[in-house]
Amino acid sequence: MSAADTAAPLVARVDELAPGARTIRIRFWDGSELPSADGDPDAPAVILRSPRALSHVAWRPGEIGVARAWVSGEVDSDGDIERILTLRTRFEGLHFGSAELALLARTARRLGALRGGKPPIPETEFRKDGRLHSLVRDRSAISHHYDVSNEFYGLVLGPSMVYSCAYFADPSESVDVAQERKLELICRKLRLTEDERFLDIGCGWGSLVIHAAREHGVRAVGVTISEAQAELARARVRGAGLADRVEIRVADYRELTDGPYDKVASVGMYEHVGRGELVAYFASVKALVRPGGLFLNHGIARIAPHVKRRPWASDATFLSRYVFPDGELSLLGTAIEAAERAGLETRDDESLREHYALTLRAWVANLAAHREQAVAIAGSERERIWRLYMTGAALAFEAGEIGVHQTVFAIPGGRHGLPLVRKGLLPHASAPSH
Template sequence: MQDAALRLQNLAEQLVGTELPVRIRAWDGSEAGPPGAPTLVVRHRRALRRLLWKPGELGLARAWVAGDIDVDGDLYQALDLLAEFIWERADDAPSLTEKLRDPQVRAAARALLALAAPFLPPPVPREEMRRPGRLHRHTKGSDKKAISHHYDVGNDFYALVLGPSMVYSCAYWESPDSTLADAQRDKLDLIARKLDLKPGMRLLDVGCGWGSMAIHAAREYGVRVVGVTLSQEQAAFARKRIAQEGLTDRIEIRVQDYRDVRDGPYDAISSIGMAEHVGAERYLDYAHDLHALLKPGGRLLNHQIARRPQRDESAYSVDEFIDAYVFPDGELAPLGTTVGLLERAGFEVRDVESIREHYALTLRHWVANLEANWPEGVRLTSPGRARIWRLYMAASALAFEHNRIGVNQVLAVRTPEGGKSGMPLRTRQWGDMSPSGV
């Protein structure tokens, strides 16, 4: 009888049709695979049951969250090596159903089934979000539940990961040697300058998080800010920070859906890392709502992650791991789609800046913060939640590095009738920090 690791390696290679680039260590302590490569640790045969009951990314995700599988070695290297089997499958690659028409593959699947015995459905990790069907997504109630799932996991945990800036979006790096705190400050200041904030202006910060943009705008630029979030924990944390800064007379934090904001017009709107939650079917409404809340001549800064366009957009599906464990109901759109919808809502798009590499650097710093404080991160949440964040941030860093996804700052204006946008002739005069080396 072969050791479990060698059997797993042989069966997996028959199923995927190529050699595995990583080693395997099985529950019996045996190992197989290329020497020196990162090791995929299969701690329990229950991991096989998860994959057989839910083939694909969601089964892998459940095994990872439950601790049934792990990586020994460089996590980034392991994910890079496994990307072609998980995220980078060619559009014309055969599905598992198609592969099972091959007698050899069917035999391998039966052998894997025997190795996984007893074939009982494993419990779903408690960190997975259950929700109604797609027809009920992006209602105010479902959005509030999804936001709470992601953000109400404890402010102390986020502080551990994000650092003192408490900014949960892509930083803006002068160089890879900059500190995370400096890069986040520079990002907030870049947005403030793109919006041309001046003392006395009113700023609406949509998806205000823990209040960092609101505080920076009020303290450094003398504006009055309304910040809205659906997270009770974020709002409580932001209000406490604002009181400590002595800015309660300039900043109001509301637990409110942006669709319920009725006290416009505002001079400027910032939406930083929030639009990914809106959903494709609601995005034009989102753009119309923000357009209506701006005064003529007012500016919107929309900072948003984008995915690459697909040859068949109708076949696009969300990432199962991200949807179940990280950003429930979150959706990414190509940049061109976002710009087009903003223009359809009446905005004049004046500037687009891609800062994809900056997010990769940011995520690597967040991963390093979590790994350096791993026992505390587990204590503040749960082992499963900490594992979710480590995997999601490391995989996302690689996705930005390899151009599978990007992030863009889109500056748009509610241009008044007559066409006087109020924009400077040289629109990039705000960008006096020229990033280098990224």
Template sequence: MAGAAGRLTKLAEEVLGAPLPVRIRAWDASESGPPGAPVLVIRNRRALRRLLFKPSELGLARAWVAGDIDVDGDLYTALDLLAGLIWERDSAAPKQPRAAVLRALARPEIRTAARELLSLTGLPLPPAPPAEEARPRRGALHSLLRDRQAISHHYDVGNDFYALVLGPSMVYSCAYWGTAPDGATTLEDAQRDKLDLICRKLGLAEGQRLLDVGCGWGSMVLHAAREYGVRAVGITLSEEQAAYARKRVADAGLTDRIEIRVQDYRELSDGPFDAISSIGMAEHVGRARYAEYAGLLYGLLKPGGRLLNHQIARRPLADEEAYRVDEFIDRYVFPDGELAPVGRTVGQLEAAGFEVRDVEVIREHYALTLRQWVANLEAHWREAVRLTSPGRARVWRLYMAASALSFERNRIGVNQVLAVRTPDSGASGLPLRSRDWRG
């Protein structure tokens, strides 16, 4: 175990209490670890300082975003091998990695190895976080001001960048795969099929009024107006999304039927609507605000109106109070985002007055979608870096690849919940046969 790689491997295995499943290549060109495994490349001493001063997922994330570490080999394989040692372990016990480091450093032989490694890093000071890290946010959690800041951090990074990743559909939520008879579905086909599935679940018809909460770049309202003849209002907190969506609406000749607003759902006052879609937006609402969210949407619907809530969910914990937001996601991807178990979501919708009529689990569909997005990003890597920054492109590649694996391993899921504001008569307006949405 000569060189920095050998010493790093020894310290990592002592701290983690398990063999490293990947090879390490250090800045001095030394290598250590199982032959043929993906290689974790540690490019410089700054990476080591990040890991020593923040021995958790956040330290790794900062090193990755800054380009201090990289993977030589298949990224999915490397993340899959490391998941049990870092991400899954960290989610089960958020303080465990730091505690493990402290326990290991109490041992004389590990203190000696750590001192040796620290001496290799130069000045023993933590580097500044990468510029892509979300800055401290102003305002109370999930206040109007703070939510606007959080949404801007994620979505106002350039419409051209998102076009590279998402493709022509410009839909930033789970697609719906496997509907083509020959199975040869493209990403664009799968996204169109997802939008159409939602329209059918909502029972949309000519002349109805639709609200799309978190409308993104306008794909849902465009599909609903063009294919089902509805009048639609789409709301977003992203100025860049709204500008893009308005141009798409104008280009489609649908300005008389679609209105795009920069507006928070809490600021809506012009109901009622015949139907509401919320696709990949409720993850931003937060536990403290979810009852308010459900109640406001209930109040915006006509009696008999339907809500389609498409939302990522996490697995329930034995102690729900122990839930903590993932540090990498919070700092670099979705600031202040929170996931809830699907059971809690259903319960809160029903507590608001809704009758939940259907829950469709489409977890595997999101893994397929994310792998397509990663492939798009990798195929246009130089352009993506030019449009944003090397760090921003690395954030998206890591979070989408890691998320694909999380869906595949059933760490997180995604569900479409169909709920109705059932009138006092009890006539829901839904068909007797399950999932025969046309009636």
């Protein structure tokens, strides 16, 4: 009996629980195949490369088991992972009861998936250590994601080395031009002027502080808790001839005591803070900014209709185990409420949701163009993780499941200097010239 024939009863039960959802083929290691539920011969295929693909799911049913099978390479696609991921919402609410779990176990045993015991967990899965959102554990979580390899990130992000949403004037322009525009947009929203003290919390590889010092003459400090990021950021600062104006530190924002700064930005960092820590986060920022100073917070937000549907803060997800350990997404309103409870005044907000979808698609294309080199640098597991996560994230932004916002806050007690007309905050349509 072929693997497909053996697995057919289990797949049929899935089709009963989620009618019409499985518009994919399933191809097994022996070459046998189950057609899609709608019989489409051109439907994309999920490929099970060995019985161990089922072993992961049998030992850990649910998203974690599937994630482990994907990361280890035991599960693959026929080349178009996006077509398969577009079906992800069709299986939401699918629940395996005791009868289904028993059927899964019997099928796995008949297919030889239980021989040899529990399969090894992929090396790239995050191992928790310490109290949630403590300094020690946050450093571990950040290192897991960002200390992959500067060269790997260079392949994915391109020359801009900016790992956050770009700002496109047109969908056809390059991500590097759009990233340059985003950096300028942040500087203009903060009204940066010559010799102001500017702090970038979570500075990454230094792109924003370099731009702010070069184009606006500020004296900038960038902080990151990634040693690898800091090393390259310092080299880029020296290469730009800005060592007298830009300092890169390895430090957590909670460890900073050298305020006040005139302006502060946090771009793509607050997702790591944790919902329960948001008030303390904004209070820490407020303590670092002079009265009348400005703070720009740029980060991903959940969107209300999808809050209950997707467990963004759950420990039992692909994202939490392999991409952003301990990351938590908040509603925009939750973040703004936390900021205002900490004493900040909300002055401006802009949604960049469509821009992030475009950004991610550019990164996916970069990874595809350099896949062999990416595998050589960071390993096949990391390449598979980033391919899946960035493709899925692009689809989520496009579908309005998550958004991203730039919110400007003012620190009470002084004149903030913001213009009456909002368009005064925006950069020109074309990228700034140097």
